[in-house]
Amino acid sequence: MIELDGVGRSFTIRRRVGRLRRETRVVHAVRDLSFRVEPGEFVGYLGPNGAGKSTTIKMLTGILAPTSGRIRVAGLDPSRRRTALARRIGVVFGQRTTLWWDLPLRSSFQLIRHLYKVDQKVFRRRLDDLSQVLELGPFLDTPVRQLSLGQRMRGDIAAALLHEPPVLVLDEPTIGLDVVSKAAVRGFLRDLNTERGTTVLLTTHDLGDIERLCRRVMLIDHGSLAFDGTLEDLMATAPGESTIEDVVTRLYTEGAREAAQ
C-alpha cells in the first residue's frame, strides 16, 4: 500500500555571509529510506525532532517530491499523481487544520464532498456514521474557529475520511488533546483499522499512541530508518528498560551520539 525504495530528500539552503559572500548548505532531511506498509497495517512512525518524519509524510502525500528514489502510495507516484492520489488517501495534520476556518463544520464537509465528487446520498450516510462515532452532532453547525482543539481534531479526522480512503496518514493527531479526547480519537482509529481495514501510518511524539495502537513501529533518525519491528521487538532492544519512554529515550540518545562521532 505504501512503498519507498531508496528515497532521499535534501534541501539546499543559501544564506548571505557578510556583505559579499553567500554560503550554500545542503540538509539531507531523508536519506536512502526504504520500507513497505502492507494493506491493513497500523504503523507508528517515530523519531526525534528534525529526524525527517514530516518530510517523509509530505513526500507520501505528494506535497514534496523526493530528490532520489521511488515512492508508491496506493499504486501511484504521489508527486506526479497528486490529484488521483487525493482520492485514495486521507491526511490529518494535528498542528494545522484542513477545514475552512470561518465556515460551520458542516459546510466544510459539503465543500469536501464537492471536491471529491462524493454522491449526495453516500455523503449523507458517511457523515451520519462519522458524526455518530466521533460525536460531532453538537457542533456540526459551529464555525471551525469556535471549536475546541479536541472538537476540531475530530472534525479534521472526519474530513479526511469522507471519501473513504484505503490509506490514512496522521501527523501528530493527538497533540494537545486531553485524556478523554485522546482516548476517543485512539478508539476511533483502532476501530477504523480493525473493522474497515484502513491502512494507517501514524506519526506522533506521544508514546501512549504507539503503545495503544501500533503493532509495528518504525523509527527514523537523522533521515534514515534506525528501527523497524513490532512493539515487543522495540522493547527488546533495551533489556532492563521497563517503559517505552526509557527505550525510546535510549534509542534517540544513542542515535545522537553516533551522529556526533
Ligand SMILES: Nc1ncnc2c1ncn2[C@@H]1O[C@H](COP(=O)(O)OP(=O)(O)OP(=O)(O)O)[C@@H](O)[C@H]1O
Ligand atoms: N523546507 C525546508 N528547508 C530546509 N530544511 C528543511 C525544510 N524542511 C525540513 N528541513 C530540515 O529537514 C530536517 C528534517 O525535518 P522534518 O520536519 O522532516 O523533521 P521531523 O522529524 O518532522 O521533526 P519534528 O518532530 O520536530 O516535527 C530538519 O533538519 C529540518 O530543518
